[in-house]
Every structure is written in structure tokens, then in C-alpha cells.
Amino acid sequence: MFMTDAPLDLAALLEEARPSDGALCLFVGVVRNQNDGRPTTAIVYEAYGSMAEEQIERILGGLAREFPSARLVVRHRLGRLSVGDASVAIVATSPHRAEAFAACRAAIDRIKTTVPIWKKEFHPDGSSDWVDPTKMS
Amino acid sequence: MFMTDAPLDLAALLEEARPSDGALCLFVGVVRNQNDGRPTTAIVYEAYGSMAEEQIERILGGLAREFPSARLVVRHRLGRLSVGDASVAIVATSPHRAEAFAACRAAIDRIKTTVPIWKKEFHPDGSSDWVDPTKMS
């Protein structure tokens, strides 16, 4: 299970991922206090859960072929998050740092573009809207 | 002070670095159980301490100009480390994940090539030798 409603425990994730593998690259997405200039107070993450799990599994399968020495751990949080909360965490370990960075970067890039997860931003005035990356200014 | 004799506390480092900045990239160098095919039991890290501090400061100054939105935290451990111990940790935060990855990657690359730190590997048969990256097979 890659998706969770519980806060992401980064220390536990590092312990889970860290072998004697030489290089470790962790990426964490953190809820920002603004997006595109508009202040944000909270974000609700929603997923097409069963499809999201399958798509992340598929992404990891592709990355295992592209980066055979790398090992990846992925967690994505769902539900209501506050500013400063971690929304996604990816750990890539490898004997080589170039591969650790590349696998971690490829994982977050693909997750952001192909996994059915959406986020609704809440603003100080009480309004909210679904984020549409295709309409970013 | 970027150099320390104490074990690196990654959780504390993440707390120190993590603002509401959108993206966080952590790199950790971990002592491997082998190098270039030879088994390793421990590594002793030694530095030209005062120069190492100044060189890391200089690297961070250069990165601050190249990646103006990124913030970096660096720790490098010295002394005797066992397999699985973290030798170096770098956290880059930025509103943009591309910058977080790039700043973190540039920091470790430059630290590895220009900061006067050396490591002596110890092998199961009791022998030891100083690592020379310029002679890597």
C-alpha cells in the first residue's frame, strides 16, 4: 500500500529504506503556504485509490528495469493536510549516487503526471478549488 | 560547523531544514560493506578541519547564487564509521522540486571533489588503505 491517511513518518521510512547501499536520495513534497501567489491554509488529497496503487506499482516496475541497482520506497498521503505537512515521500537507494538521484527524480515526476491523485486547496477566505496543473500560470 | 564526530541525526536534520517550501531533497552517503569488490568492515574519515569548513562554506555560497530559491543544510561525519552509518547528509529545500534536486546533487558532487576529507577503509583481514578516487578501477 503506497497511499495512507496517516502522517508520513520520514524517520521510519529512512530506516526501512537504508541498507548498506552507499547512496540514499529522499524526496519529500511539503504543503506550501501559497500556490501560484494565492495563500493556502490546507490541502485535501483525494485519490482513485485502487487505480493509484496499481499505477504506482507499474511506475516502480518500470523504474526497476531502468535503474536495476536502485531500490525505491514510496508513500503518498491522502486526506486533509496542513501547511508544512509532507504529502509524498520517495526514498531511492543505490550503490551509486547518480542512480539514487535519477531514480528518485523519475519516480516523483511520473507519480505527479500519471497517478490519479487530486488536491483541493483551501484559502484564508474559506474558498477552495481543485488544482489543475495544466492551467498553471 | 559542518563537520561532526557524532552520528548524523537525519530526523533532526529534516526538522531543521523543512519549512513550508514545497520540495525537499535529502542525500545521505552510507558506508558500504564493500568498495570496488573488496569487503569493508569500517571507514575512518579524516579532514583538514579548518579548510574543510571554509570550503563547504564557499560551496554553499556558490550554490546560493546558482539556486537562489534553495536552502541547504550540510553535515559531514568524521571518525570511525561502521557499515550502514551515514557519512554525509545534505538537505536542499526549494519551492520547486527541480531546484531541490539540482542543488542537492551539486552540493554532494562539489563536496566530494573539493573538500579536504579522506577516508581509510578497513578490511576483514585487518588491512586498511586510504581511498584514492583518482585510481578507481
Added chain:
Amino acid sequence: MKRLDLRGMRVQVLYFAAFRDAVGRETQTEELGENATVADLWDRLVLQVPFFGRFPAMPPAAVNREYVEGDTALRDGDEVAFLPPVAGG
């Protein structure tokens, strides 16, 4: 001569995020004729939901949790979702 099968099929349509908010529900069942494609289903929904009528093209679609193209043939019992632009991470 090919036998004409007049039995239809039923598929379950799922809505998420902005689409769910616009449609006002999470799921609906649609009956379609044999050989109907994902694009045929989208054309049906465009007639039902004014919000979808504003779309210049069919959004990304998934059948049984796999991304598919519009010409994909549907089968009885399929789980179909049209997906708003994803924004995970």
C-alpha cells in the same frame, strides 16, 4: 454472416475530485449497446452533464484502472473513469 447481438451492456462510471463535484455524485451505471467504445460513453455523458459539454476533447480515461484510448471497446461490467488533470505529490 456476422450475428448481430442486440443485448446491451452495463458499465460503472466513477467520478473524482472536480468531476465528482460538478456531476454531484461519485458513481453511475450506464447501459450501452454492444461494441460501444470509451469515446461513445463520453459522448453520452456530454449530453447528460453540461459541465462536460465545455470540454474541447475527451479527458484521460481509465477502464478497470488502466489508462485507455477513446477507441477502446467496453465490456459488460467494466469500471470506467474519466479523470480530471492529476495533481499528486
Added chain:
Amino acid sequence: MKRLDLRGMRVQVLYFAAFRDAVGRETQTEELGENATVADLWDRLVLQVPFFGRFPAMPPAAVNREYVEGDTALRDGDEVAFLPPVAGG
């Protein structure tokens, strides 16, 4: 006419890692003539230390904790280090 200053200078030489092990000490003081460069100091050490005689070229050098080239002029009181290939991280 330029005044010739015959006073010499003293610099402190530091050794680390493989160099310290080969030389057998961490530091030494060298007296050099006025206008001596980093390369001049290296040439002196090569004569003293057989291990250095095997080097095809001067290793990276630092004066007062800054990397310098061999033609850098030394001054009295400088802290000079010739550095084995670094291997941090």
C-alpha cells in the same frame, strides 16, 4: 632599483591522511628564501621524502586553507598543505 631582501621566511607544512602516514608526522616547519613559491616548497619536500619523489606532478596544494597554483608566492607564517586525492562523502 629593487632592493634585494635576503631575509628568508618560515612556513608551516601540514600533512594529512596517506601523506601523513608516508611522512610519519603531521606538521613540519620549512625555511625558504624570499620569493619562494608553492612549487619551490614542493621541490624541497620531494628531496626530503622518497614517497613524494614518485609523484609525476605536484598534488593539489592549499595556502592558508585556499586552493592555490604552484606559482603562488609564499609569505612568512603561511600554512601550507599538499593534499592527497580527496574522498569525502
